Amino acid sequence: MxxxxxxxxxxxxxxxxxxxxxxxxxxxxxxxxxxxxxxxxxxxxxxxxxxxxxxxxxxxxxxxxxxxxxxxxxxxxxxxxxxxxxxxxxxxxxxxxxxxxxxxxxxxxxxxxxxxxxxxxxxxxxxxxxxxxxxxxxxxxxxxxxxxxxxxxxxxxxxxxxxxxxxxxxxxxxxxxxxxxxxxxxxxxxxxxxxxxxxxxxxxxxxxxxxxxxxxxxxxxxxxxxxxxxxxxxxxxxxxxxxxxxDQPHPPADGGDEPQPDSEPIIAVEHVFFTYPGQTSPVIDDLSLNIARGETVALMGHNGAGKTTLARLLCALERPDDGSITVAGVPVALARGNRSDTVRERRSGAAGTGHVRKPRMASRTQRRALRQHVGYVMQHPERQLFADTVAQDVAYGPRNQGLPEAAVREHVEWALQLLRIGHLADRSPFALSGGQQRLAAIAGVLAC
Ligand SMILES: Nc1ncnc2c1ncn2[C@@H]1O[C@H](COP(=O)(O)OP(=O)(O)OP(=O)(O)O)[C@@H](O)[C@H]1O
Ligand SMILES: [Mg+2]
Structure with missing residues (x-):
């Protein structure tokens, strides 16, 4: 009742x-x-x-x-x-x-x-x-x-x-x-x-x-x-x-104005395994996936399905236990040709026992090249905020990449307009609503 x-x-x-x-x-x-x-x-x-x-x-x-x-x-x-x-x-x-x-x-x-x-x-x-x-x-x-x-x-x-x-x-x-x-x-x-x-x-x-x-x-x-x-x-x-x-994924409408993706993959993931330390079963279990240049892909799944882990792997923030990942031509992780029985070992949590050698990770120079191609907006982007004003926060990334000041200003302006938060430019990022903080943090990534 x-x-x-x-x-x-x-x-x-x-x-x-x-x-x-x-x-x-x-x-x-x-x-x-x-x-x-x-x-x-x-x-x-x-x-x-x-x-x-x-x-x-x-x-x-x-x-x-x-x-x-x-x-x-x-x-x-x-x-x-x-x-x-x-x-x-x-x-x-x-x-x-x-x-x-x-x-x-x-x-x-x-x-x-x-x-x-x-x-x-x-x-x-x-x-x-x-x-x-x-x-x-x-x-x-x-x-x-x-x-x-x-x-x-x-x-x-x-x-x-x-x-x-x-x-x-x-x-x-x-x-x-x-x-x-x-x-x-x-x-x-x-x-x-x-x-x-x-x-x-x-x-x-x-x-x-x-x-x-x-x-x-x-x-x-x-x-x-x-x-x-x-x-x-x-x-x-x-x-x-x-x-x-x-909230449901829809098949793309036919004949829209969307740019058509190339067939050449910009992200290639091959037989990737990842297990968090202390866990027995892998979060990412023999995952292979190609994403073409220009393609927009939504990764969906239940809480705990491994979506964030995959995003972190693509950005070289985690090292897979096995498999290869290439992003924009940068070898983020390169498998070392382990034997085929490693799949079983991975599944039984044998990661790190020395039976299999972990993939080789990108060098520092390669990672720097990767950062030029990949912007990563985290699940809690607002936790990335740190500067005194929204405009300074958004300027941090492009300035860090060595752009001249005029270009930095242009990038900041563009990102703030894109997210319709130009009016918040001079506000402290810590004095915003939850949604506004999120938009400011995303602007910072897009401005790079
Ligand atoms: N700690 C704060 N200091 C200064 N201004 C703030 C602070 N928190 C919120 N504001 C401002 O107060 C106004 C209302 O914010 P509030 O958080 O109540 O919005 P909201 O409707 O809950 O938004 P959202 O949907 O993004 O959560 C906004 O203009 C916001 O920028
Ligand atoms: Mg709120």
Whole structure:
């Protein structure tokens, strides 16, 4: 049975404004929002529109600069009086928050300790904590993994444990900021099923998402732009269907304007094996693949399938246990003609036992040549950011390649325009929304 939203108010924001820069610009610019107890609300909108900022205010993790904020019956912020620390403390006891990156939310290496962390901090009695752990793990279908190590689990499992940790605090409301952003389709479905079950139990849910199909079960979808709420309404089935079909690979349309790839491969991978140290089975198991110059290829697969490992191998950031890789004419790895029975040895984890010699890797000069051809945008590109401004960060790569200053400026300008972040050029890369940081880091790679 699904619990219905009640008339009680869980969140009431009036005239809320928030600035990261002493009022120079407003991340939230006059937001009025009411969420009823038991309601499931989705917040959508473009990068930098203020969704995460709003979610932190709703979760009691940040105070605004102006307006009033009432959460779970506590008037935590009042424009005239400012924040009320005691009210914040009381309100937070009833609020859980789950964010994008599952790894960042794990605090221990044993599932049940992780789930116990929140209730222990609330000072819940020991016996009661045991009961809560059992309940929460059952709710996310992870009972069997009670004693396991969450740090080596898939993203979907880790996210379910993070949610269990929140549920064990018996929150009246949970704020989710893109909880499925890092997950594959199956793991995403697991997490959405947990949200459905929270909804059925009458927990208030505020959920930020860029996936229209995740909004289907919401009571209300709120759209933000430039720090304001611009529309709200029921979820729309046609939006969700369009988004779901965009997630699937499509065969290319005939006769498009796309440049046709050459038949000559620019990337050639032959019989490559790779096993991480300490693991018994290979992540990359006899992989052969050709990619033609000009071709656009999407590598898809479940969490843990080896996509990132393959990308790192292509960039000479990992050394294969066997096989050859050539990229743009550079021999990234060259097999040393091991005997054919090495396949069996690789599969049985014999890597590094001395039976087989690892491929020869590219020399330093060859690697330098490789860097001129390959730009690598990592899974968390925002972690590559380091300079004082976005423009300086983007300029680092081309400058490092020895381009003259005029050309560096041209490359930077081009990359910023391409990603439509010219307006962020003088901002600190650390003072941006999650999506904006990602775009800035990608610009840095493209500018090279
Ligand atoms: N730590 C920060 N310091 C300064 N400005 C920030 C900071 N975090 C975000 N901003 C700015 O505040 C505005 C709203 O950012 P917010 O993170 O709330 O957006 P968002 O809607 O969550 O975006 P995304 O979809 O990219 O996650 C943006 O203009 C952003 O550049
Ligand atoms: Mg955000």
């Amino acid at each position: 699904t619990a219905q939203p009640t008339d009680d108010v869980a969140v009431a924001l009036r005239g809320v404004r928030f600035s990261y820069g002493n009022g120079a610009t407003w991340a939230l610019d006059g937001v009025d929002l009411t969420v009823r107890a038991g309601e499931r609300v989705c917040i959508v909108g473009p990068n930098g529109s203020g969704k995460s900022t709003l979610s932190r205010i709703v979760a009691g993790l940040a105070a605004p600069d102006a307006g009033t904020v009432t959460v779970l019956g506590e008037r935590v912020f009042d424009g005239d009086a400012g924040p009320d620390p005691d009210a914040y403390r009381r309100a937070r006891r009833g609020i859980g928050a789950v964010f994008q990156n599952p790894e960042d939310q794990l605090v221990t290496t044993v599932v049940e300790d992780d789930v116990a962390f929140g209730p222990e901090n609330l000072g819940i009695a020991h016996d009661d904590i045991g009961r809560r752990i059992a309940e929460a793990l059952q709710a996310v279908d992870m009972t069997e993994s009670r004693a396991a190590d969450p740090t080596v689990m898939s993203g979907g499992q880790q996210q379910r444990i993070a949610i269990a940790g929140t549920m064990a605090m018996h929150p009246a409301m949970v704020v989710f900021d893109e909880p499925t952003a890092m997950l594959d389709g199956a793991a995403r479905a697991e997490v959405m099923a947990v949200l459905d079950s929270l909804q059925a139990r009458g927990v208030t849910i505020v959920h930020i998402t860029h996936h229209a199909d995740e909004t289907l079960r919401a009571d209300r979808v709120i759209r933000m732009e430039s720090g304001r709420i611009v529309s709200e309404g029921r979820p729309r089935r046609d939006d969700a269907a369009r988004a779901a079909s965009a």
